Amino acid sequence: MSVKIRxxxxxxxxxxxxxRTAVKENHLxxxxxxxxxxxxxxxxxxxxxxxxxWVAEYEQRGCGFAxxxxxEGSVFAMFVYPDAENKGIGKALLQKMEQILFEKFxxxxxxxDRHSRAFTFYSHQGWHVQEELAxxxxxxxxxxxxx
Numbered sequence: 001m002s003v004k005i006r007x008x009x010x011x012x013x014x015x016x017x018x019x020r021t022a023v024k025e026n027h028l029x030x031x032x033x034x035x036x037x038x039x040x041x042x043x044x045x046x047x048x049x050x051x052x053x054w055v056a057e058y059e060q061r062g063c064g065f066a067x068x069x070x071x072e073g074s075v076f077a078m079f080v081y082p083d084a085e086n087k088g089i090g091k092a093l094l095q096k097m098e099q100i101l102f103e104k105f106x107x108x109x110x111x112x113d114r115h116s117r118a119f120t121f122y123s124h125q126g127w128h129v130q131e132e133l134a135x136x137x138x139x140x141x142x143x144x145x146x147x
Contacts, residue, residue: 003092008053008065013043015055015062019079025116054096056080056089066093073105078118094125102144114138 008016017040021030028036046067047053056064063084067077075097080089101108110127112118114136122140131139 003089004057005054005092005096006057007051008047008055010044010047012055012062013040016043016065019065019081022081023079024082054093056093058084058087058089064089064093066097068097068101070101070104073101073108075110090121098142106144107141109139109141111137111139
């Protein structure tokens with residue numbers, strides 16, 4: 001079964017929040033997300049004003065999402081339901097974000113916890129640590145391949 005990546009719509013906002021609050025690693029509640037300024041209105045604005053939010057479907061079910069910051073050239077968020085992990089969903093979402101970001105940038109970045117499974121995942125996808133940050137986080141880079 002293949003993964004389908006599509007642009008998110010405002011109808012996906014509840015799904016996006018459900019996925020984000022379902023993860024085990026880097027878990028945040030809806031209240032914590034709101035305190036960080038990540039609200040339904042903010043996601044709605046991103047969806048309607050940019051092409052920066054994508055949803056992954058596997059077996060006709062929304063099971064992951066990704067948000068790219070096209071102003072900064074970064075991967076802002078990428079999450080997959082825990083029961084949908086290890087099916088190529090994260091890899092497909094990351095490839096979509098890389099494709100979009102490399103249209104404008106020769107080097108893209110993200111931040112993650114060095115001790116997370118996400119760090120291992122990004123490392124296997126060709127991302128490299130550029131800088132050590134506070135509390136065990138790292139800034140990772142990936143350069144556009146010249147073919």
